[in-house]
Amino acid sequence: MRAVLVASLRHHTRRYVAASLAVVIGVAFVVVTGMLTGAMRTGLTADVGAPVAGVDRVVTLVDQRQAEKLLDRAAEDGVPALGLGYAMEPVTRDGVQLTPSADVAEASLDPRLQWQDLQDGRFPTGPGEALADVNKAKSSGVEVGDVLRVGSGAAATDVEVVGIVDSPPALGASLYVPWQDLRRLRGSLWIDAVAWGGTAAQATSIAPDASVEDADAWVAARQAEITRGVDVLSVMALMFVAIALFVGVMVIANTFAILFAQRQRDFALLRCVGVTRRQLRRAVRLEALVLGLVASAVGVLAGAALGAGLVVLVRHWFADMGPAALDPLWTGGGFAVGVVVTLLAAWLPTRAATRVAPLAALRPDTGVDVRSAAGRVRLALATLFLLGGTGLLSVAVATRTLPVMLAGGTVTFLGVLLLGPVLVPRLIRVAGRLTGDGPVRRLATGNAVRNPRRTATTAASLLVGVTLTTAVLTGLASSRAGLDEEMDAEYPLDATVTAVDQPLGADLADRAAALPDVASVDVLDGTTATIGGVEVPLVGTAGRVASVRGPDDLSPRDGVLLLPYDVIDELPKRLGDRVWDEHEVVVTVAGRERTLDVEPASGWGRAGIVSTTTLAALDADPRPTALWVRAEDGADAEDLRGDLAALAGASGAGLDGGYSQRAWVDLQVDILTGAVVGLLAIAIVIALVGIANTLGLSVLERSRENALLRAMGLTRRQLRRAMAAEGLLLSAVATAMGVALGLAFAWVGVQVLIAGVVDGASLTVPVLQVGGVAVVAALAGLGACVLPARKAARVTPAAGLALD
Numbered sequence: 060m061r062a063v064l065v066a067s068l069r070h071h072t073r074r075y076v077a078a079s080l081a082v083v084i085g086v087a088f089v090v091v092t093g094m095l096t097g098a099m100r101t102g103l104t105a106d107v108g109a110p111v112a113g114v115d116r117v118v119t120l121v122d123q124r125q126a127e128k129l130l131d132r133a134a135e136d137g138v139p140a141l142g143l144g145y146a147m148e149p150v151t152r153d154g155v156q157l158t159p160s161a162d163v164a165e166a167s168l169d170p171r172l173q174w175q176d177l178q179d180g181r182f183p184t185g186p187g188e189a190l191a192d193v194n195k196a197k198s199s200g201v202e203v204g205d206v207l208r209v210g211s212g213a214a215a216t217d218v219e220v221v222g223i224v225d226s227p228p229a230l231g232a233s234l235y236v237p238w239q240d241l242r243r244l245r246g247s248l249w250i251d252a253v254a255w256g257g258t259a260a261q262a263t264s265i266a267p268d269a270s271v272e273d274a275d276a277w278v279a280a281r282q283a284e285i286t287r288g289v290d291v292l293s294v295m296a297l298m299f300v301a302i303a304l305f306v307g308v309m310v311i312a313n314t315f316a317i318l319f320a321q322r323q324r325d326f327a328l329l330r331c332v333g334v335t336r337r338q339l340r341r342a343v344r345l346e347a348l349v350l351g352l353v354a355s356a357v358g359v360l361a362g363a364a365l366g367a368g369l370v371v372l373v374r375h376w377f378a379d380m381g382p383a384a385l386d387p388l389w390t391g392g393g394f395a396v397g398v399v400v401t402l403l404a405a406w407l408p409t410r411a412a413t414r415v416a417p418l419a420a421l422r423p424d425t426g427v428d429v430r431s432a433a434g435r436v437r438l439a440l441a442t443l444f445l446l447g448g449t450g451l452l453s454v455a456v457a458t459r460t461l462p463v464m465l466a467g468g469t470v471t472f473l474g475v476l477l478l479g480p481v482l483v484p485r486l487i488r489v490a491g492r493l494t495g496d497g498p499v500r501r502l503a504t505g506n507a508v509r510n511p512r513r514t515a516t517t518a519a520s521l522l523v524g525v526t527l528t529t530a531v532l533t534g535l536a537s538s539r540a541g542l543d544e545e546m547d548a549e550y551p552l553d554a555t556v557t558a559v560d561q562p563l564g565a566d567l568a569d570r571a572a573a574l575p576d577v578a579s580v581d582v583l584d585g586t587t588a589t590i591g592g593v594e595v596p597l598v599g600t601a602g603r604v605a606s607v608r609g610p611d612d613l614s615p616r617d618g619v620l621l622l623p624y625d626v627i628d629e630l631p632k633r634l635g636d637r638v639w640d641e642h643e644v645v646v647t648v649a650g651r652e653r654t655l656d657v658e659p660a661s662g663w664g665r666a667g668i669v670s671t672t673t674l675a676a677l678d679a680d681p682r683p684t685a686l687w688v689r690a691e692d693g694a695d696a697e698d699l700r701g702d703l704a705a706l707a708g709a710s711g712a713g714l715d716g717g718y719s720q721r722a723w724v725d726l727q728v729d730i731l732t733g734a735v736v737g738l739l740a741i742a743i744v745i746a747l748v749g750i751a752n753t754l755g756l757s758v759l760e761r762s763r764e765n766a767l768l769r770a771m772g773l774t775r776r777q778l779r780r781a782m783a784a785e786g787l788l789l790s791a792v793a794t795a796m797g798v799a800l801g802l803a804f805a806w807v808g809v810q811v812l813i814a815g816v817v818d819g820a821s822l823t824v825p826v827l828q829v830g831g832v833a834v835v836a837a838l839a840g841l842g843a844c845v846l847p848a849r850k851a852a853r854v855t856p857a858a859g860l861a862l863d
Contacts, residue, residue, distance in 0.1 A: 078310060078311040078314040078315070078350060078354075078401070078404075079350060079353070079354040079357070080354075080745075080748050081306070081307035081310045081311055081745045081748060081749070082307060082311070082350075082351060082354035082355060082358060082397045082400065082401055083354050083355075083357050083358040083361060083397075084303060084307070084358070084741060084744070084745055085300065085303050085304040085307050085358065085393075085396070085397060085400065085745075086354070086355050086357075086358025086359060086361075086362060086393045086394060086396065086397040087358045087359075087361040087362035087365060087393075088299075088300050088303055088362070088393075088741060089297075089300055089358075089362065089389060089392065089393030089396060090358070090359055090361075090362025090363060090366055090385070090389060090390055090393045091362045091365050091366040091369060092293060092296040092297065092300065092389065093293075093366075093385075093386040093388070093389020093390060093392075093393070094362070094363070094366030094367070094369070094370060094383055094384065094385065094386065094389070095296075095366065095369060095370065095373070096289050096290075096292060096293040096296070096386075096389075097381070097384060097386045097389070098370045098373075098374075098381040098382065098383055098384070099289050099292075099381070100285070100286055100289045100381070101381025101382070101384075102381040103227075103285045103289065104282045104285050104286065105227055105381065106226075106227035107227060107278055107281050107282055107285070108274070108275075108278035108281075109174040109175075109226075109227060110141060110143060110172070110174045110254055111141075111143075111254040111274040111277060111278065112174060112274075113139060113169075113171035113172045113174070113254070113256070114139055114140075114141075114171075114172070114254045114255055114256040114274055115256070115273070115274055116254075116255045116256075116257075116259060116262070116271050116272065116273065116274055117143075117252055117253070117254055117255060117271075117272055117273075117274050117277035118252060118253045118255045118262045118266065118269045118270070118271050119251065119252045119269060119270045119271075119272065119277075120250065120251060120252060120253065120266060120268075120269050121268055121269070122266070122268060123245075123248070123249060123250065125265070125266035125268065125269060126142060126144070126250040126251075126253060126266075127242060127245070127250075128265050128266065129253050129255075129262065129265050129266050129269075130142055130238050130242075130250075130253060131242075132265050133253075133255075133256075133257070134238065134239075136257075138255070138256050138257040138261065139167075139169050139171050139172055139254075139255075139256025139257075140172075140253055140254065140255055140256060140257070141165055141167045141169075141172045141174075141253065141254040142164075142165045142238065142241070142250040142253055143250060143251065143252040143253060143254060144164065144165075144248065144249050144250030144251055144252070145162040145163055145164040145232050145248075145249070146162070146163045146164075146210075146241065146244040146245075146246075146247045146248040146249070147160050147161070147162055147163075147247045148160070148161060148163055148209050148210040148211070148244055148247055149161070149209075149210065149211055149714075149715075150163075150199075150207050150208070150209055150233075150234065151207065151208045151704075151708070152201070152205055152206070152207050152208070153206075153708060154707070154708030154709070154711060155704045155705055155707070155708035156700070156704040156707065156708070156713075156714045157199045157201070157207070157704075158199065158233070159700065159714070159715065159716075159719055160719075161195070161209075161233040161234055162232045162233050162234075163209055163232060163233065163234045163235070163236060163241065163244060164232035164234075164235050164236075164241070165235065165236070165237070165238050165241050166182070166183050166188075166189065166190050166235035166236055166237055167237075168182075168183060168184065168185065168237055170182075171256070172254060172256075174226075175190060175224035175225065175226045175235065176224055176225040176226065177222055177223075177224050178193050178222075178223045178224060178225055179203055179222065179223040180203040180220070180221050180222035180223055181221055181222050182221070182222055183221055183222070183235075183236075183237055185237065186237050186239040186240050187216075187217070187218055187219060187240065188218060188219055188220075188221045188236075188237065189207065189209075189218035189219065189220050189221065189234055189235060189236045189240075190220070190221070190222045190223070190224045190234070190235040190236075191220050191222075191223055191224070191233070191234055191235075192223075192224060192225070192226060192231060192232065192233050192234070192235075193223050193224065193225045194225075195233040195234075196220075196223055201220055202220070202223075203220055203221060203222065203223060204219070204220065205219070205220045206218070206219050206220075207219075207220060207234070209234065209236065209240070209244065210243070210244050211625070211664075211665055211713060212593065212594075212595075212625070212626070212629050212665050213593050213594070213629050214243050214244055214245075214246055214629055216236075216240050216243050216244075218234075218236050218240060245628070246625055246628030246629055247625075247628075252277070254274070255271070259271040296738070299735075299738035299739065299741070299742075302523065302524075302527060302739065302742050303741045303742045303745060304396065304400050305523065305742075306520045306523050306524065306742045306745045306746050306749075307400060307404070307745050308400055308403065308404040309404075309516055309517075309519055309520040309523075309746075309749065310520055310745055310746070310748060310749035311400070311401060311404035311405065312404040312405070312407065312408055312516065313513060313516045313517055313520075313749060314749075315347070315404065315405045315408035315409070316408040316512075316513060316516070319343070319408050319409070326339060340409055340410070343405070343409050344402070344405065344406075344409055346405075347401055347402055347404075347405035347409070348398070348401075348402060350401055351397055351398035351399075351400070351401030351402060352398055354397060354401065355393070355394045355395075355396075355397030355398050355401075356394070358393065358394075358397055359390055359393060359394055362390075362393065363385055363390075366383060366385075367383040370382070370383035371383065437477055437480070438477075438478070438481065440474075440477050441474050441475075441477035441478040441481075442474070443474070444470050444471065444473050444474030444477060445471060445474035445475070445478070446474075447470050447474075448467050448468070448469070448470035448471025448472070448473070448474055449467070449471060450467070451463055451464075451466050451467030451470060451471075452464065452467035452468065452471065452807050453467075454467070455467055455807065455811050456807060456810045456811060459810070459811050459812075459814070460811070461811060461812065464807060464808065464811045467807075468804055468807070472523075472526070472800070475522075475796070475800065476515075476519050476522075479515030479516070479518065479519055480511040480512045480514075480515040481511070482515075482796075483511070483514055483515045483518045483792060483793075483796075484507075484508035484511045484514055484515075486792045486795070486796070487504060487507050487508050487514070487788050487789070487792050488504060488508060490788050490791060490792055491503065491504030491507075491788060498773075498777070499777050499780050499781045499784060500784060502768070502773075502781045503780075503781045503782075503783075503784035503785040503788060504784075504785075504788065506781070506785050507785045507788050507789055514789065517749055517750055517789060518789055518790075518792060518793040518796075519793070520745065520746035520749045520750075521743065521746040521747065521749075521750065521789075521790060521793040521794065521797070521836060521840065522793045522796055522797045522800075523742060523746065523797075524739055524740075524742040524743035524745075524746050524797070524836075525743070525793065525794050525796075525797025525798060525801065525832060525833070525836050526796075526797040526798075526800045526801045526804065527739050527742070527801070528736060528739045528740075528743070528797075528801065528832050529797060529798050529800075529801025529802060529805070529829055529832060530800075530801040530802075530804040530805045530808065531732075531735045531736065531739065532732065532736065532801075532825055532828045532829060532832065533801065533802060533805035533822065533823070533824055533825060533829065534805045534808045534809065534812075534813075535728060535731065535732050535735075536823045536824065536825040536828070537805065537808075537809045537813055537821070537822055537823040538728065538813055539725070539728050539823070540821075540823040541813050542724055542728070544609070546608075546717065546720070546721045546724060547608045547609025547610075547611075548609055548611065549661070549662055549717065550608075550662045550716070550717020550718075550720055550721060551607050551608050551609050551611055551613060551662045551663070551717075552606060552607060552608070552613075552662055552663045552687050552688070552689075552716050552717065553606070553608070553688055553689050553690040553699075553716050553717065553718035553721070554687075554688040554690065554699065554700070554703050554714065554715070554716035554718055555663045555664045555666070555685055555686065555687055555688065555714070555715045555716050556571065556685065556686040556688070556703060556706065556707045556710070556712045556713070556714055557596050557598075557664050557665060557666045557684065557685045557686075557712055557713045557714075557715065558585075558596060558683070558684045558685065558710075558711075558712050558713075559596075559711055559712055559713050560711055561711060562682035562683050562684065563582075563682075563683040563684065563685070563686065563710060563712060564683075564710055565683070567683075567686065567706060567710055568580050568582045568683075568686055570706055571686055571688060571703065571706055574699070574702045574703070575691075575698075575702075576690055576691050576694035576695060576698055576699040576702070577688055577689070577690065577691065577694075577699070578689045578690060578691045578692075579605050579606055579688075579689045580606070580686055580687070580688050580689075581604050581605055581606045581686070581687045582683055582685075582686060583598040583599065583600060583604075583683075583684060583685045583686075583687060584598065584599060584674070584681035584682060584683060584684060585597050585598035585599060585666065585674065585681055585682070585683075585684030585685060586648055586674065586677060586678035586681050586682070586684065587648070587684075588646040588647060588648045588667070588677065589646070589647040589648075590626070590630065590634075590644055590645070590646055590647070591630045591631050591634040591635075591644075592631070593626065593629050593630055595622075595626055595646075595665065595666070595667050596665065596666040596667070596684050596685065597620075597646070597648075597666065597667045597668075597669055597674065597677065597684075598666050598667070598668055598669075598674070598684050598685045599668075599669055599670060599671040599673065599674030599675075599681065600612075600613055600614045600615075600668060600669075600670065600671065601614060601670060601671040601672075602614055604687060605689065606687040606688060606689040607687070608689070613663070613668055614670065615658065615668060615669060615670055615673075616670065617670050617672045617673050618655055618656055618673060619655065619656045619657075619658060619669070619670070619673075620644065620646065620655040620656065620657050620658070620667050620668070620669055620673075621658050621660045621667060621668040621669075622638070622644070622657050622658070622659055622660070622667050623659075623660065623661050623663070623664065623665055623666070623667070624659055624660075624661045625661070625665060626665055626667065627639070627659060638657055638659075639659070642656060642657050642658070643655065643656050643657055644657050646667075646677070648677040648678050649678065651677070653676070653677060655669070655673070662716075662717055663685075663687070663715065663716065664685075664713060664714075664715030664716070665713065665715070666684070666685055688703065688716070690718050694718070696718055696719045696721075696722035696723075697719075699718060700714070700718075700719055743836065743839070747790075747839050747840065747842075750786060750789060750790060750840050750844070751844065751846065766855075769855075775852040776852075778852050779849065779852045782844050783841055783844055783845075785844065786840050786841055786844030787837065787840060787841045787844075789840060790836060790837050790839065790840020790841065791837045791840070793836070793840075794832075794833050794836040794837050794840075795833075797836070798829060798832070798833055801829075802822075802824065802829075805822060805824075806822045809821070809822050
C-alpha cells in the first residue's frame with residue numbers, strides 16, 4: 060500500500076492544491092495573529108513600571124479628594140509622590156487651539172520620580188513649566204520654549220514647555236505639568252493611584268480607604284491587565300480564524316468527496332485484487348495526513364513571513380509595537396489545527412468511498428435522496444435545528460441575551476446547511492429559469508444540480524462568508540445610526556466660537572462661513588455674567604437654530620439657564636453642590652442679580668444658554684458673543700478645527716464643539732468595519748477557491764461527456780458559457796441566501812445589542828455595501844470558473860472521447 064500511496068500523491072498532486080490552499084490560509088492566519096498579539100503585548104507592557112521605579116509602594120485610591128490630600132501632604136512633608144492619572148483639557152498656543160482634548164498628567168519635580176525618557180530640553184523645576192510627549196509634539200508642532208494654555212475659563216493655566224520626552228503607551232500622556240498646575244484642572248482630573256515614597260502607615264493615615272501595595276505587585280497587576288486586553292483581541296481574531304477554518308473544512312471535504320468519486324474505479328480494482336477496506340481507508344487517510352502536514356508547514360512559513368512584514372508595517376505607524384517573533388504556542392497550535400482540520404474534513408468522504416462494494420463503485424453517486432433513510436434523517440435534523448434555532452433567537456430578542464443569540468444563530472445556520480442538498484438545487488433551478496431558455500442554460504442548470512450534496516457543500520462555503528459579512532455590515536450600519544442619534548444629543552453643535560474678553564468682530568461670521576468645510580454659521584448675541592465669582596458668557600436663542608443637530612433646538616424656556624457641566628465643575632464646591640441639588644443659581648450681569656432655574660447640559664463649550672427674552676431682561680444691549688457652526692457632511696475634522704482655531708485665536712475667542720468627537724467615533728466604526736470585512740474576506744476567498752476547485756474537478760469528471768457534447772455540435776464558446784453560467788448560478792444562489800440570512804441575523808443583533816442601549820434603534824441596511832458584497836461575491840464566483848471553462852474548451856472531441 061505504500062507504493063499505492065506514493066503513486067496516488069504524485070498523480071493527484073494538482074487536484075489537492077485547493078484543499079492545501081485552504082489549510083495554508085487558515086494556518087497562516089493563526090500564526091499572523093500570534094505574532095501581532097505577541098508584538099502588541101510586548102510593546103504595551105514594556106516600561107509599565109517606569110513611573111513607580113523610584114518608590115517601593117503604590118497607593119490605590121477610590122476617592123478623588125483623598126488623592127488631592129495625599130499629594131498635597133506629600134508636597135508639604137517632602138515625601139516622594141506622583142499622581143498616576145490625567146485630566147482631559149483643551150490646549151491652546153498664542154490663542155490658537157492645538158487640540159480640544161489633550162490628556163495632561165503630572166510631571167514630578169523630584170528627580171527620583173522623573174521617569175520619562177528626556178529627548179530634548181530639561182525636566183521642570185517648578186510650577187509653570189511642562190513636558191510635551193515627543194509624538195504629540197510632532198503632530199501639533201510644539202517645541203521647547205512654547206507657552207501653552209491648558210484648560211479653559213478660570214481653571215486655565217499657562218505653562219512653558221521646557222522638555223520633550225518619550226513615554227510608554229500604557230501610562231503616557233500628551234502633556235506633563237507639576238502637581239500645583241495639574242490640581243487646578245480638577246473639573247476633569249482623575250487620579251486612581253499614587254506612587255508613594257513614604258510608609259504605608261503615612262498613606263493610610265491620610266487616605267483611610269486606600270489600599271497600599273508593593274510597587275512590583277502593582278506593576279505585575281497592570282501588565283496582567285494589559286495582557287488580558289490583548290488576549291481579548293486575540294480571541295476575537297480567533298473567531299475569524301475559526302470561521303475561515305470552518306469554510307476550509309467544507310472546501311477540503313468537497314475536494315476529497317469529488318476526488319474519491321472520480322477514483323471509485325481505482326478503489327474497486329484495488330478491492331478486487333485483495334485490498335481490504337481497512338487498508339484502503341488507511342491509505343487514503345494517510346494521503347490526507349500528508350496533505351495536512353505539508354500544507355500546515357507551508358502555512359507556518361507563509362504566516363511567519365507575512366506576520367514579520369505586518370509587524371514592521373504596524374510599527375511604522377504605531378511605534379509602541381514590540382519586535383516580531385514567532386510564538387511557539389500559536390505556531391504549534393496553528394500547525395496542529397491545520398493537520399487536524401484536514402483529517403477531520405477527509406474523514407467522512409473517506410468512509411463513504413471505502414464503504415462501497417467493488418461492483419457498486421462502478422455506478423455514479425446520485426447524492427442525497429430525500430426518499431432514502433439518510434435523506435429523511437437529514438431533513439428531520441434540519442427541521443429540528445431550524446425550529447430550535449428560531450426559538451432561541453426569539454428568546455434572545457425577548458431577554459436581550461447575547462449567549463442565547465449566538466447559540467440560536469449557530470443552530471439556525473446549521474439547520475440551513477443541513478437543508479442545503481434539498482434547498483440549493485431547487486433555488487438553482489428557479490434561478491436558471493429566470494435567466495431564460497436555451498441549450499446552454501439547460502446544460503448549466505443540469506450540471507449544477509446533478510450532485511445535490513456536492514452543490515450544497517460548495518454553495519455553503521460561500522454562504523458562510525456572505526451571511527456573516529452582510530450581518531456585520533448591517534449591524535455596524537445600524538450601530539452607526541444609533542451612535543449618530545447619541546452624538547446629536549451629546550454634541551448638538553459641530554463647532555462654537557465664543558467670545559472671552561471682548562465681543563466678536565462684525566466680519567467674523569462672514570469669514571467663518573467662507574471656510575471650505577463650513578455649511579452654515581449662526582451668530583448669537585449675548586453678554587457676560589458672573590456666577591459665584593466665575594465669569595460665564597451667556598447667549599440667547601429663540602426657536603430652532605439651523606446649526607443645531609438632532610431633535611433638541613437648544614432654546615430654553617424663559618427663566619431657565621442651560622449651564623454646561625464644565626462651568627458647574629468650576630464653581631466653588633458649595634455652590635456647585637447647590638446647583639446640582641436645587642437646580643437654580645444666581646447670575647449677576649452689570650451689577651444686577653437674577654435667580655434662574657438651571658438645566659445642566661453640554662456640547663457647546665463654556666457659554667450658558669438662555670432665551671432671548673431672559674437675555675433682554677439681563678442685558679438691554681447684548682452683543683455678538685458666539686458663532687454656532689455646522690460642518691459640511693464629510694468635512695475633515697482636523698482642517699475644520701484648524702481653520703476655526705485660527706479665526707478664534709485672532710479674535711481672542713474660545714473654540715469648542717463636538718465635530719472632532721463625532722469624526723473620531725465615525726473613524727472607529729469605519730476601522731472596525733474594514734477590519735471585520737477584511738477578516739471575513741479570507742473566508743470568502745477560501746470559498747471561492749472551493750468553487751473553482753469543484754468546477755475544475757468536475758471538468759475532469761465530465762471530460763467524456765463534454766467531448767460528446769462537442770461532437771454533437773456544442774461549440775467551444777457555448778461550452779465556456781455553460782461552465783460560466785454554472786459557476787454564476789452557484790455563487791448567485793449562495794449570495795442571495797447569504798444576504799437574506801445576514802439581514803435576518805442583523806435584525807436580531809440590533810434588537811439584542813443596540814435596542815437596549817439606544818431607544819428606538821432600528822435596522823439600517825447599508826444598501827450600497829450589501830449590494831457591493833453581493834455583486835463581488837457573484838462576479839468572483841463567475842471569475843472562479845474561468846480557468847476550468849478554458850481547460851474544458853481546449854480538449855478536442857476526439858481526445859475527450861479517448862479518455863478513460
